[in-house]
Amino acid sequence: MIIQDMFAEDINRKINGVIKVDQDADDVIEQELNEYVITRELKKHFITFFNYYGDAFDQPTADMGVWISGFFGSGKSHFLKMLSYLLENKEVKGIRSVERFRKKFEDDPATFMLIDRATKGTTETILFNIDIEGFSNKDKTAVLRVFAKMFYNHLGFYGENLKVAMMERYIDQQGKTKEFRRIFEEKRGKSWLEMRRVFAFNGKFIIPTLMEVLDMSEEDARSWFNDKTARMNTHLFRSSVFMIPYILSWTVLSVG
Numbered sequence: 001m002i003i004q005d006m007f008a009e010d011i012n013r014k015i016n017g018v019i020k021v022d023q024d025a026d027d028v029i030e031q032e033l034n035e036y037v038i039t040r041e042l043k044k045h046f047i048t049f050f051n052y053y054g055d056a057f058d059q060p061t062a063d064m065g066v067w068i069s070g071f072f073g074s075g076k077s078h079f080l081k082m083l084s085y086l087l088e089n090k091e092v093k094g095i096r097s098v099e100r101f102r103k104k105f106e107d108d109p110a111t112f113m114l115i116d117r118a119t120k121g122t123t124e125t126i127l128f129n130i131d132i133e134g135f136s137n138k139d140k141t142a143v144l145r146v147f148a149k150m151f152y153n154h155l156g157f158y159g160e161n162l163k164v165a166m167m168e169r170y171i172d173q174q175g176k177t178k179e180f181r182r183i184f185e186e187k188r189g190k191s192w193l194e195m196r197r198v199f200a201f202n203g204k205f206i207i208p209t210l211m212e213v214l215d216m217s218e219e220d221a222r223s224w225f226n227d228k229t230a231r232m233n234t235h236l237f238r239s240s241v242f243m244i245p246y247i248l249s250w251t252v253l254s255v256g
Contacts, residue, residue, distance in 0.1 A: 009035070029085065029092045033100045036082055042075075043111065049083065050114040057121065084127045089119040126154050158196045167224075168196075176213050184209045 004012075015031075016023060038046070049066065070076045085097040098119050105112035128150050135145055149159035157165040157172075171180050181192040188195060188205040195202055203225050210221040 026092050029090065032078075032081065033085060033092065033097055036078070036104070038104045042079065043108065045079065047111050047114065050111070050118055053087075053118050054114055057117075081127065084125040086115055087118065087123045088125045089123070124154070126150050158199075160197065161199055164196055164199050171213070174214065180209060180213045183212055 013031075016028065052066075055061075068076050068080055086101065088097070090097045096119075098116055101115060102112060105115070128146075130143070130146050133146050133150060134142060135149075145162065148162055148165070152159035152162070152165035152169070155169070157168040159165050168177070171177055184192045184195075184205060187209060188202065195205075199206070203222075207218065207221045207225055210216050210224070211218055214221075216224075
């Protein structure tokens, strides 16, 4: 027998040296889940997190934030990514994330029950790097705008332009999304999903589409389109969130 045959996994396999949120291929996720090692310290963090998370099912709370703090290279991103897989109970190659963790907690069934219970409800996770997804102008709403951008993108709206995303959300609430896209394409000759990124250059098609679909006057449609003051604020985003049947649980990752 040679030494490499003593290992359970192929020692020549590709191993990602750094965990990144955008590495979401099934092979990568499978490897990350299967090879994640639960140390004694990590087990404490899993217990703390899922105890609080589980309590929210019994007693709803507005305290939705979790701050993960640690030194560079200590495993913050890795831990956060595992939490996202578990909360969503992501299925990869026919096996749910929680089932892949069952063996890791064979010596602690109580903790596994905490984790398993948290996956009984339907949960969607939005995992992103705030430094990469942030906007160029860094004002006091910078963090909020990144959250809004990723949330709207997750819902299928155009989060890169929050004015457009809020318009799309309003149209969707009226049940007019398909009609809006169809009429815009008839007028423009190209699909809305293709042209919304150049929203500002399509006023002569968007304005009449809004008039036809939402029964707006030309004055109102044009006034809204030309409004340069539309911007995201805390109250507006919170209103947007709670008008949509979603429960948000933001996990903030410290990089300090």
